[in-house]
Amino acid sequence: MNLYHELKEIAWLSNLEIPKLGLAIYTFGNVSAFDKDKGVFAIKPSGVTYDKLELDDMVVVDLDYKIVEGKLRPSSDTKTHAVLYKQFKDIGGIAHTHSTYAVAWAQAIKSIPIFGTTHADHLQHDIPCTEVMSEEMIHGAYEEETGNQIVKTFEHLSYKEIEMVLVACHGPFTWGATAEKAVYNSAVLEELAKMGYLTLQINSQTPRLSSALIDKHYQRKHGPEAYYGQS
Numbered sequence: 001m002n003l004y005h006e007l008k009e010i011a012w013l014s015n016l017e018i019p020k021l022g023l024a025i026y027t028f029g030n031v032s033a034f035d036k037d038k039g040v041f042a043i044k045p046s047g048v049t050y051d052k053l054e055l056d057d058m059v060v061v062d063l064d065y066k067i068v069e070g071k072l073r074p075s076s077d078t079k080t081h082a083v084l085y086k087q088f089k090d091i092g093g094i095a096h097t098h099s100t101y102a103v104a105w106a107q108a109i110k111s112i113p114i115f116g117t118t119h120a121d122h123l124q125h126d127i128p129c130t131e132v133m134s135e136e137m138i139h140g141a142y143e144e145e146t147g148n149q150i151v152k153t154f155e156h157l158s159y160k161e162i163e164m165v166l167v168a169c170h171g172p173f174t175w176g177a178t179a180e181k182a183v184y185n186s187a188v189l190e191e192l193a194k195m196g197y198l199t200l201q202i203n204s205q206t207p208r209l210s211s212a213l214i215d216k217h218y219q220r221k222h223g224p225e226a227y228y229g230q231s
């Protein structure tokens, strides 16, 4: 069997989840799956619609952007993925979508405040938005700079605690231990973005969730004494 078959299959199936979850239409968005030992990731090819996407269309790329396997050109966001795999050492998958509510917050250049317990069930922090890119960065190595902007945003934040970000004026990137988790985080982010938006429509002065409730909800699901779900 092909050396990268499994990695390509994970990436392919994860990409197919994106339209199924209503997170992107046509060719918008992309997911990659990383093999840390081999130092390569499999990613969606550029400009191929999800309904036409085949397992063998997946492109395997190393962290120097070199194509290791595949006939098609990789996603135009490939360098952003590579920067994140290089800097966020423990992640195994990345998803990028143009889901509506998350994009709306990104375009408004606003972090998503933690307003309620749905948010706190997943993370204890606001979902950060990067700074706007300078013209120099846009005219330079744009896709790498997108990755650099994300990394800079996490200078004082933990990428393990916050597995999602809004790239200003653009849209969301999410990650996780696996590509499946990255896609899951994209769906969660879209839902939190929608709830946050609606909350502010009802009351534009809504306060952030109290730290007692943030702690309670996060810890009961993720803490050492977690009791949420079946185990």
Ligand SMILES: [Zn+2]
Pocket (backbone or CB within 6 Å): 029, 096, 097, 098, 170, 171
């Ligand atoms: Zn994009």
